Amino acid sequence: MKTQHRPLYAQVRTAITDRIADGVWAGGEALPSEFALAAELDVSQGTVRKALNAMAADNQVERVQGKGTYVPLHTPERALFHFFRFTAPDGAPLRPEPLNQAITRIPVPRQHGDAFPNEPLLWRISRRRGLNGRPALLEEIYISAETFPDIGPEDALPNALYPHYQHLSGRSVSRAEDYLTAEAASEALAEALEIPKGTALLKAERTSYDLRDTVVEKRITRVLTEGAGYRVTLR
Amino acid sequence: MKTQHRPLYAQVRTAITDRIADGVWAGGEALPSEFALAAELDVSQGTVRKALNAMAADNQVERVQGKGTYVPLHTPERALFHFFRFTAPDGAPLRPEPLNQAITRIPVPRQHGDAFPNEPLLWRISRRRGLNGRPALLEEIYISAETFPDIGPEDALPNALYPHYQHLSGRSVSRAEDYLTAEAASEALAEALEIPKGTALLKAERTSYDLRDTVVEKRITRVLTEGAGYRVTLR
DNA sequence: AAGTGGTCTAGACCACAGG
DNA sequence: CTGTGGTCTAGACCACTTC
Numbered sequence: 215m216k217t218q219h220r221p222l223y224a225q226v227r228t229a230i231t232d233r234i235a236d237g238v239w240a241g242g243e244a245l246p247s248e249f250a251l252a253a254e255l256d257v258s259q260g261t262v263r264k265a266l267n268a269m270a271a272d273n274q275v276e277r278v279q280g281k282g283t284y285v286p287l288h289t290p291e292r293a294l295f296h297f298f299r300f301t302a303p304d305g306a307p308l309r310p311e312p313l314n315q316a317i318t319r320i321p322v323p324r325q326h327g328d329a330f331p332n333e334p335l336l337w338r339i340s341r342r343r344g345l346n347g348r349p350a351l352l353e354e355i356y357i358s359a360e361t362f363p364d365i366g367p368e369d370a371l372p373n374a375l376y377p378h379y380q381h382l383s384g385r386s387v388s389r390a391e392d393y394l395t396a397e398a399a400s401e402a403l404a405e406a407l408e409i410p411k412g413t414a415l416l417k418a419e420r421t422s423y424d425l426r427d428t429v430v431e432k433r434i435t436r437v438l439t440e441g442a443g444y445r446v447t448l449r
Numbered sequence: 450m451k452t453q454h455r456p457l458y459a460q461v462r463t464a465i466t467d468r469i470a471d472g473v474w475a476g477g478e479a480l481p482s483e484f485a486l487a488a489e490l491d492v493s494q495g496t497v498r499k500a501l502n503a504m505a506a507d508n509q510v511e512r513v514q515g516k517g518t519y520v521p522l523h524t525p526e527r528a529l530f531h532f533f534r535f536t537a538p539d540g541a542p543l544r545p546e547p548l549n550q551a552i553t554r555i556p557v558p559r560q561h562g563d564a565f566p567n568e569p570l571l572w573r574i575s576r577r578r579g580l581n582g583r584p585a586l587l588e589e590i591y592i593s594a595e596t597f598p599d600i601g602p603e604d605a606l607p608n609a610l611y612p613h614y615q616h617l618s619g620r621s622v623s624r625a626e627d628y629l630t631a632e633a634a635s636e637a638l639a640e641a642l643e644i645p646k647g648t649a650l651l652k653a654e655r656t657s658y659d660l661r662d663t664v665v666e667k668r669i670t671r672v673l674t675e676g677a678g679y680r681v682t683l684r
Numbered sequence: 685a686a687g688t689g690g691t692c693t694a695g696a697c698c699a700c701a702g703g
Numbered sequence: 704c705t706g707t708g709g710t711c712t713a714g715a716c717c718a719c720t721t722c
Contacts, residue, residue, distance in 0.1 A: 391683075
């Protein structure tokens with residue numbers, strides 16, 4: 215067994231993570247206090263604290279002095295700041311404006327088969343969004359049709375999807391992997407963005423994971439980087 | 450005073466950070482033990498531990514059980530993993546191959562004036578590097594001529610610069626901000642990369658900071674994203 | 685065996701939010 | 704005033720490295 219030497223606080227952490235993933239406490243709700251959790255899990259309060267602080271460092275819970283420890287609520291604001299990385303050159307946040315979208319149900323494309331095992335069908339959401347009054351973002355989004363039975367082709371989706379996912383399924387995006395490349399605009403992309411064919415676009419391929427490290431969403435975003443860019447800090 | 454309520458461990462952290470920045474312990478060297486630091490700073494060992502763990506979380510020190518706490522050494526390997534974000538589509542690391550370079554001393558360009566206040570002169574390093582045997586990376590690098598008097602136009606620079614900076618000045622890059630856009634290759638870029646003019650390139654503008662949050666380097670990298678891309682994880 | 689960081693516990697006190 | 708998380712301390716023991 216390899217778990218023999220796993221520290222107590224790590225076990226406490228997974229125990230708490232499991233309960234959040236199981237929906238024992240909903241998004242925005244407070245967890246029991248450190249002492250209550252400690253009594254329940256039969257460890258000291260300091261050990262619970264260490265587990266919760268580690269989770270807070272990974273944005274898996276939010277701690278507020280004097281109030282409590284909360285399951286993160288994916289508000290549109292939070293989604294914008296945590297996972298929408300496009301900003302103006304000076305770092306100012308950008309708020310994409312919805313233009314149009316289409317939702318279809320499709321069989322799992324071969325290229326995404328690994329991410330969605332044992333899923334026959336996906337929703338494919340295709341969106342066009344604008345920045346500063348110009349079309350600038352094209353997104354292809356894939357999510358499980360099984361996990362989201364109610365998204366419906368006729369639905370009017372909100373601008374920020376991650377809060378919507380949480381609302382529909384209780385699952386929330388806690389981690390995302392991005393892969394960025396440059397691409398010349400094809401005929402179709404050029405038309406949708408109202409630019410000449412061959413214009414350089416930034417392509418961001420994202421895989422989003424929930425607390426259990428299962429894929430929630432695959433997304434390909436193409437961006438016209440006029441007054442916009444992808445910002446990230448490395449340590 | 451705002452520092453009145455600053456926690457002890459935070460003060461300990463800045464005290465230790467200052468000593469590292471001052472070069473009291475060189476890169477790769479071990480700090481004194483927790484108990485030694487605690488005695489020296491007149492706090493408890495637990496408080497020193499909290500400060501050191503926070504620093505370790507930000508990659509400002511490295512802790513190894515049974516051995517000690519070390520000032521990070523910017524080895525080429527470390528530079529590659531921490532700050533070189535380009536990988537193959539499957540996530541495999543890429544090792545850029547040196548092709549050619551030029552070093553000149555120039556007056557501070559207006560666009561970089563904010564980053565290098567009170568500095569009249571900069572080194573400008575222009576490099577071309579390859580991936581998988583093809584030219585793929587073009588880099589324009591700006592560093593202070595005052596901080597690096599010995600870099601010399603005739604110098605043969607190593608492939609990884611961050612370790613070299615640390616070796617020359619003791620200052621090491623501890624944080625970097627990247628801003629990514631897409632760009633069509635100009636005539637000059639196209640020629641250097643042996644590609645048609647107008648090819649879509651990924652442009653990464655980076656500002657690198659040391660422990661004191663002063664700018665060490667400005668860098669503009671242009672990448673041909675054929676079999677390469679910029680990978681990042683968000684939490 | 686000695687020295688290091690890692691874990692776990694316990695207790696006292698502080699800062700903050702809310703009734 | 705009560706309950707929450709935040710800080711600080713102290714001590715015991717464990718795991719790992721080195722001699």
